[in-house]
Amino acid sequence: AALPGGAAGHRNKSAAFPDERERTLIAIKPDGVQRRLVGQIMQRFEQRGFKLVGLKMLQVSEDLLSQHYCELRTKPFYPSLLDYMSSGPVVVMVWEGHKVVQTSRTMVGHTNPAEAQAGTVRGDFSFHVSRNVVHASDSPEGAQREIQLWFQSKELLKWECCDQTITCE
Numbered sequence: 001a002a003l004p005g006g007a008a009g010h011r012n013k014s015a016a017f018p019d020e021r022e023r024t025l026i027a028i029k030p031d032g033v034q035r036r037l038v039g040q041i042m043q044r045f046e047q048r049g050f051k052l053v054g055l056k057m058l059q060v061s062e063d064l065l066s067q068h069y070c071e072l073r074t075k076p077f078y079p080s081l082l083d084y085m086s087s088g089p090v091v092v093m094v095w096e097g098h099k100v101v102q103t104s105r106t107m108v109g110h111t112n113p114a115e116a117q118a119g120t121v122r123g124d125f126s127f128h129v130s131r132n133v134v135h136a137s138d139s140p141e142g143a144q145r146e147i148q149l150w151f152q153s154k155e156l157l158k159w160e161c162c163d164q165t166i167t168c169e
């Protein structure tokens with residue numbers, strides 16, 4: 001039978017995972033970098049099966065932070081949030097895959113570490129909401145906005161996995 005979206009007999013990979021190109025922004029906040037948690041956090045996304053398409057370390061400007069957290073600007077903790085987020089470098093990355101936004105939120109855990117399940121990043125590595133180690137976009141639309149804010153399009157790379165392209169002669 002013809003597969004959807006392709007000629008008969010042509011295997012259309014995107015039919016199996018229609019949103020395999022979904023992307024999310026994950027940032028390891030200054031406390032995560034300072035506590036040397038970068039490797040462990042990245043490992044969780046790799047072992048879950050997501051694809052890393054963007055990665056950099058930077059000292060974030062106040063301008064970028066105020067755009068990133070614009071929805072929180074009226075909150076009482078907003079000034080201390082900006083101080084926290086500029087207290088040292090962050091590692092920011094873009095991960096790609098099926099339902100990566102929702103899955104990442106589950107992996108990262110509740111905003112307040114006191115309510116975060118053990119096994120989540122926040123549930124395993126933090127105990128206070130003002131030092132919760134990691135950021136994850138909360139919706140596909142939010143992810144798109146944040147990725148455009150933090151990355152130039154040329155910093156996001158397309159690549160294929162060697163075990164999908166190997167040929168035997």
Ligand code: ADP
Nearest residue numbers: 072077081110111129130131132134135136138
């Ligand atoms: P999330 O990061 O889980 O999407 P929010 O968007 O609500 O959560 O908040 C953004 C960040 O602001 C949180 O990750 C946390 O660092 C900080 N924050 C949220 N609530 C508080 C609070 N009550 N006190 C201090 N910091 C907070």
